[in-house]
Amino acid sequence: MIRCDKCGRRVVVRQKYSGASLCQEHFDQDLYRKIREVLRLTRPFSRGARIAVALGGDCASSCLLRSLKAIFERRKDLEITALLVDEGIEGYRPESLDYASRVADMLDVPWIRLSFRGAFGIDVDDADPKDKCTFCRVGKDALFNYAAVDLRAKALATGETLDDEARAALSICLKGETDQIGRLRRSPCFSIAPRIKPLSRVPAREVGLYARIHGLSGMKNRCPYARCLPVEKVLSGFEAKHPGTRYSLLRSMERMAEMLGPMNGCEKTSEKGYENSHEKSL
Ligand SMILES: [Zn+2]
Structure with a gap:
């Protein structure tokens, strides 16, 4: 039996990229450490602060909500x-x-439900087939931001994993969209509540494992409009042969983004600009 590097108990995960073997308790602690590292990049939350968390029924956002509750328990x-x-x-x-x-x-977290029908008068199902995914993405961003601002939240947390962020980074490189590098660290232009991605240093596989361990596996059904991305196949192949590829890619892009400006700002949009583009989005 393989034993935990830290305490000798039965392992639940072996991390090829770090060489570590961890039991459930130390796996949880490792995941919380990675989240804290990301949170340290943002400003610490002040007294009486509120965090809005985008929750969608998938294992990543469920993992995000549970882990934030655990980290901020006190x-x-x-x-x-x-x-x-x-x-x-x-x-x-x-x-x-x-x-x-x-x-x-179950986690004793209050929740608010919003809908495209209520905000825009139209469902994604009814949108133009060519524009469904763009409409969905932009509309969701607008609604999450609207709700976070309405709540006076200090941050809006979303469930992108390391795999999501590495895929976005590689796509930017492949498309030559170097002007988009900064968006890996910044909020969308129409955001006031800073966008944070606490799971961005946690591999999707470990997010799934955390969710399973804690009974939050989520819905298995996929969005009928989702497409398989070739970039993901390329990255998965590299990761299998060279563990840590996704971390290396993300670190490289983060360093470049640091050179481009501070986190969570939008150099193009003033607060007035936010109001204009926000109204347009809604
Ligand atoms: Zn252990």
């Missing part, structure tokens, strides 16, 4: 509110959001 002055957005995708989203609301209830 911060009684810090409030967490979950935001659920119904894009209007039949056979997919209603079930996911029912699950998400149960997760929030």
